[in-house]
Amino acid sequence: MPLRARWDAQFALAVLAAVLTTALTAVSFWLSFEALHDLATAHRLHGERAWAWPATVDAFIAIGELLILRASLAHRVDWAAITLTSVGSVGSIALNVAGVGVSHDPLDYVTAAVPPVAALLAFGVLMRQVHDYLVSRQPVVTAPPIPVIAPGPAVQESLEREEPKAVEETVPEPEDEPVVTEEPEPVAEPEEPLTQRDRIDAIVRGLYDSLGQRRPATRHMRDALADAGLPNSDGTCREARKRVETEEPHLRDLPDALAA
Template structure:
């Protein structure tokens, strides 16, 4: 007998697989913090420079107004970026939001550069243009990270395993395709005991077999419809006469039909019996090929 094989159940693979996730999370947090810091610094530099421009052009004595005026330019960038984020989460394109960001950022860069003056050095213009450009890029990067975070949470919430609500509908579909049950006729009481009938000829058995020797494969859902549907009789006398055909595979005589009718409480009228037999033969013509009974009676 071989010795049992030992299995190593150490959690090393799980710890190794979780390490990249931890590193990725740490990098994401650091990038988000730095992006927020860069956005705040860039907006502060741009905002303060625009306040100096406003103070140098008519608002020197109105300090509160000079500090509020840059908001009429920089807040267009914030509003536009937030609207772009909303449209992105809805898988749409908000051209009005893009126009707001373009107008706000263009105005901020132009005013920061123009506030330097005409005779300034080229590097002074670059220094003035860097804060609004950095504010635009940093705020866009921040909105992108927020979008990725919200999209990740939305995707996680949509991947729950299925609760299996659709499965109970399967039995209903199967049961709806079943053929209607053939109504059973009244119980027939054999009241004319006679000699035992001989075996049926081979021709009669072949005529009553509706299925080929090699049946063609048919879709299971349409089998009950494509094959011969059972004949349903609404008249009780017709049902009784048809049952006599199925019991003995011979032509039911008038005496046998009237005795069965009397036992079922349907009267004993010979004409009613013969009329019912005619109706059954008309609906199922192949029944006329059945052999007659041994006892020949007047009809």
């Protein structure tokens, strides 16, 4: 399959997965809200207050997941966000199950517990998809230039004393020459930053040369991507190697390198 067609298929699948995950998240939260609304109605809350009360429980799940996403993009762990998500999830599950009351059928409790559990998992999957998309759109980070510190007055004065005085020479007056108009040099357009996918492919392609013209194993690619701070699952490594060998088919005929 051509690289362009494969990329279009992957993009379509990603969009479909995002749509289905969003729909699952909405349905799960709605079912959880319904159960908590019935529980609130049975305990002296009616009308708008009965519908607003479930938000005091389920909203913690959404807030905690969003804070976890922000911390993940910043490459750190937010224990407060994890605690918030856990408390909201456990509270929602417990209240949904408690709303069943006394029942001799265990499936009644299972049915009550499924919506809050599904809401937690579906929203987590949705945030994971958002994380992957945002990371793939981040440009390559380059190191900032190192500032040059000017020498102090004492050092500058010492350098000036060490410089030899220029010897004055008699320079003949230049003859009149025709004026030549220099053409302006073309301005090079700035290169677009590499996407995460391009960086992964470049690292995998370099392994063929660093391994002595051999096909890298999954272990080689995973270690190289991990050192670069990039996604390094087995599926990511294999897909990158397929893209590289599609661009350069002769690489498929190279002998396999042994994984250390």
